[in-house]
Amino acid sequence: MMNTGRYGQYGGIYVPETLMPALVQLEREFLKFKTDEENNFYYRELLANYAGRPTPIYYAANLSKNWGNSIYLKREDLVHGGAHKTNNAIGQALLAKVMGKTRIIAETGAGQHGVACAMAGALFGLKTEIYMGEIDILRQNMNVQRMELMGAKVHAVKTGSRTLKDAINEALRDWIKNVEHTHYLLGTAAGPHPFPSIVKFFQQVIGEEARAQVLLKNKILPDYVIACVGGGSNAIGMFSAFLDDRQVKLVGVEAGGEGLDSSKHGAVLNKGTVGCLHGMKSKVLQNEDGQIQEAHSISAGLDYPSVGPEHVYLQEIGRVEYTAITDKEAVQTYYELAQSEGIIPALESSHALAYAKHLCEQNKNISVLINLSGRGDKDLAEVEKYGQSL
Numbered sequence: 001m002m003n004t005g006r007y008g009q010y011g012g013i014y015v016p017e018t019l020m021p022a023l024v025q026l027e028r029e030f031l032k033f034k035t036d037e038e039n040n041f042y043y044r045e046l047l048a049n050y051a052g053r054p055t056p057i058y059y060a061a062n063l064s065k066n067w068g069n070s071i072y073l074k075r076e077d078l079v080h081g082g083a084h085k086t087n088n089a090i091g092q093a094l095l096a097k098v099m100g101k102t103r104i105i106a107e108t109g110a111g112q113h114g115v116a117c118a119m120a121g122a123l124f125g126l127k128t129e130i131y132m133g134e135i136d137i138l139r140q141n142m143n144v145q146r147m148e149l150m151g152a153k154v155h156a157v158k159t160g161s162r163t164l165k166d167a168i169n170e171a172l173r174d175w176i177k178n179v180e181h182t183h184y185l186l187g188t189a190a191g192p193h194p195f196p197s198i199v200k201f202f203q204q205v206i207g208e209e210a211r212a213q214v215l216l217k218n219k220i221l222p223d224y225v226i227a228c229v230g231g232g233s234n235a236i237g238m239f240s241a242f243l244d245d246r247q248v249k250l251v252g253v254e255a256g257g258e259g260l261d262s263s264k265h266g267a268v269l270n271k272g273t274v275g276c277l278h279g280m281k282s283k284v285l286q287n288e289d290g291q292i293q294e295a296h297s298i299s300a301g302l303d304y305p306s307v308g309p310e311h312v313y314l315q316e317i318g319r320v321e322y323t324a325i326t327d328k329e330a331v332q333t334y335y336e337l338a339q340s341e342g343i344i345p346a347l348e349s350s351h352a353l354a355y356a357k358h359l360c361e362q363n364k365n366i367s368v369l370i371n372l373s374g375r376g377d378k379d380l381a382e383v384e385k386y387g388q389s390l
Contacts, residue, residue: 003027007192008316009308013192015279019172022179025164027101027194034201039098046090047205050123051080053087055206057213057369063342067360070367072222073343074210076234076374082205083346083374084234089116091202093124096183103127103182107171109136110301110348112374113187118152120185128152131170133163136300139382140301161294164230168227168278177336188231188306192279196236196308203237206371211241214369224359226251227371228352229322230270230301232308234373237373239320249321252311253355255297256324266295268307269315269322277306288301298327298386299347299379329354331386334376346374347382 005011013023023274033039045054055078060071076084089106096104104126108114114130121128130147134156144154160166168191173186189199196352214222225242227235229252242248253313257265265271272283275290285293285305295305314320330347333354345353349372376383 003193005197007310007313008319010281010312011193011196012281013279014087014276014281015192016075018176019179020385022175023192023194026331030095030194030198033095033273034270039094041093043094046094051086051090052222053205054209055079056215057210057217060341063337064203066340068364069360072214072367072369073101073372074206074238074369075204075372077343077345077349077372081112081119082377083112083116084203085113085116085374086119086337087205087237088187088199088202089113089120089185090123090184091124092185092198093117093120094228096126099183101126101181101183103129103208104133104185105129105171105174105182106185106187107164107167108132108187109167110299110346111136111140111378112301112346114152114154115143115146117185117187118147119152121152122150129158129165129174130154131174133157133161133167135162136164136167138354140300140378143378163294163300165292165295172278178358179269188233189236189310190231190278190280190282190306196280196310199212199233200236200240200310203233204240206234206237207241210238210369210371220368221245221248222369224249224251224356224366224368226253226352226356228253228302228348229307229311230255230266230304230348232311234371236310238309238371239314242296243319250319251355252320252322253351254324255295255299255302255351256326257296260324260325261326264296264302265296265324266302267324268295268305269311270324280309282306282309283312289352298330299351301346301348302351312380323355325351326355327386331383333357334379335384343372345372346376349380350374350376358370
């Protein structure tokens with residue numbers, strides 16, 4: 001009997017019957033994979049020797065001086081490919097290979113998951129096709145070039161909002177037609193069970209490393225752990241190791257877009273209501289009739305009108321606080337980290353940094369650990385364009 005994958009009332013499996021056999025197989029093979037010593041050893045070896053793990057904890061001395069508190073960065077921007085997405089892509093591609101699949105498909109917003117899948121496809125000899133919204137292709141063209149260079153085919157999605165939501169829709173349609181030989185390598189901790197559990201399993205290495213590293217460095221845990229939240233994979237990976245440490249405050253930072261008073265935002269946990277999208281029960285940006293509303297963010301990776309179900313549960317039980325940062329605040333912190341530390345953060349990560357700055361303005365003698373989920377080279381053109389519009 002298949003697990004329903006519930007986090008309180010959230011999660012579950014809300015898909016067409018044609019996908020159920022694929023999800024049953026995926027859960028069965030994933031549960032075997034989790035306990036298989038040989039596969040897990042190979043995965044960890046790839047994380048070390050291909051992806052470059054462990055990534056360091058960096059004490060940002062200049063930022064700490066400027067903000068008046070101790071700021072630490074978990075450097076996921078240093079993972080091969082430029083973001084945390086590589087952890088999950090390698091794991092799921094290996095799982096697909098074990099399952100006998102010959103093709104992987106994926107959705108991508110900012111392009112980092114697409115790049116990670118292209119890398120993994122090349123590594124394991126899997127045919128790779130990526131669905132990406134037409135708008136995201138325009139604002140993240142460098143990542144499209146990287147995907148194609150590694151042999152992946154990129155499909156421009158021209159329906160709906162032409163962003164991440166619609167890329168997921170097209171990938172699901174493809175999977176329904178080709179389940180026999182294709183694995184859908186979902187990039188975030190969302191979607192129907194068992195995807196949230198799978199992605200968390202492959203991303204929990206972030207939190208495991210970070211907790212051990214900060215204890216080794218400081219002998220105590222940080223006061224705050226902060227991560228950006230779109231679908232929620234980097235955040236759930238980081239938070240997973242600290243959930244039982246009740247003295248550590250966990251904060252997820254969403255895309256506030258032009259501000260929460262505006263209709264143009266992506267703050268699902270702050271403004272969404274309970275609904276179903278992409279095979280799961282979660283919070284969703286929707287109108288009174290249940291029609292999905294578009295999410296808005298300067299950051300393509302946070303431009304999603306729902307969120308992983310475990311995040312909604314963690315919000316409901318009060319273990320994680322979720323807040324939002326505007327485009328303007330994120331861009332300002334993007335520049336600030338680059339100019340104070342010589343590190344260019346992804347716009348996604350810049351949201352977490354911006355909230356940390358607000359926190360430091362209100363508190364003294366605190367230590368803050370921020371998940372720097374990716375590097376920001378991909379965002380240079382978008383940031384420049386945003387600056388010209390001000």
